[in-house]
Amino acid sequence: MSRPGPHWSSLAKLMPSYRALTAVSVGNGRTTAFWLDSWLPGGALSIQMSSLFSHVTSPDVSVAHVAQHGLDGGLVPRLNRAGARERGLLLPIVQSLVLSEEADARALRPGCAKGTDLSSVGVYQLCHFGGVGAPFANFIWTSYAPSRVRFFAWLLVQARIHTRDVLLRKHIVEVAEAGCPICSAPLKTADHLIFTCPFAQQFRASVGATPTVSTVKLLHLMSPPGLVPPRTGPAFLLLCCWQLWKHRNAVVFQNMPPSLPRLLQLCREDAVPHPPPYYPQGRCRCVDSVPSRLVLHPPPLLPPSLLVKKKLYM
Ligand SMILES: [Zn+2]
Structure with missing residues (x-):
């Protein structure tokens, strides 16, 4: 069998976008991918039931194939607990599938664009849709906090860090835990971790931080202590959250007792990191007594060699 030409390879690369932009009304189920297409109200099963999907042996299988041969033939023999639970939820749906003789009908996903007819104009508009800016994006990404702290904060403000409620939702812990x-x-x-x-x-x-908000979703509206310079206020708040999280992890995973003095000591140590080679003064430097008078200096200018490199890519 000859290898597919470059045009087929190019088309194949577009399939994930094509599937993400469209939803299918199932007729005979022959051209609808059971796991990858959006043919159920909740969207693609590969995302909605990601644990079960990780046990799938044929991800491209069609709805018609699953309706005829059943769900278990395309799964590995042994499922983990989350996968077994998702299989239990999916089985009744598979068993109640009723296919017709009509061809599957594909359209742009509702709410993605004006109208639902699949057209090149609609797809182009969706591909170039700039999205809506998150209100907390600048607060996090323009702060002087280290990258690892900013990534943590990005998940924190969306309540996506692995606190116990998230683990419970993912069936990793039980209610009692x-x-x-x-x-x-x-x-x-x-919210409990940071505020209550x-x-x-x-x-x-x-640390002298007054809780002007009570939820992580509004962390960007929280005022830092008055002694912290305004430019470094976001970094100060993010570092406080980061240290609270690390302290919590030490309690959970290292069986250390909760200790406010230890937490404050960690804040002092973390506020003066080892300076990276291109930041001779250190990115975050603490002066005076930390953390009640934490002062974070902005990073100095990059050395000329890095500036040259940056220009080349601009
Ligand atoms: Zn608590």
Whole structure:
């Protein structure tokens, strides 16, 4: 069998975008990918049931094939707990599938563009849609906090860090294990970690941060302590959240007792990192008593060699 030409390879590369932009109304199910196409209201099963999908042996199998041969023939013999649960949810859907003689009908996903007819204009508009800026994006990505802290904060403000409520939702812990390991509150959420946990409240009082908001979604609206320069306020708040998270991890994974003095000491140490070679003064430098008077200096200018490199790619 000859190898497919470059035009087929180019078309194949577009398939993920094509599937992401379209939804299918199933007729005979022959041209609809069971796992990869959006043919159920919740979207593609590969995303909605990602645990079960990781056990699939033929990801491109059609809806018609699964309706005829069943679900289990395309799965590995042994499923993990999350996969077995998702299989239990999916089986009734497969068993109730009723196919017709009509061809499958594909259209742009509802809400993606004006109208639902699949057209090159609609696809072009969707591909060039700039999206909506998150209100907390500048707060995080323009702060002087280290990259690892900014990535953590990006997940934190969307309540996507692995707090116990998220682990419970993913069936990684049971209800009895979902409480706060520090204060024994029944459910540990990102809001609890940063705002409502008594330990977090003590920490905030120690660093002089007044809680002007009560949810991580609005962290970008929180005011830093008055002693922190405005330009470094976001970095200060993000570093405080990061240290709270690290302290919580030490309690959970290293069986260390909750300790406010230890947390404050970690803040002092983290505020003066080892300077990277191209930041001779250090990216974040703490002066005076930390953290109540934490001062973060902005990074100095990059050395000429890096500036030249940057220009080449502009
Ligand atoms: Zn707590």
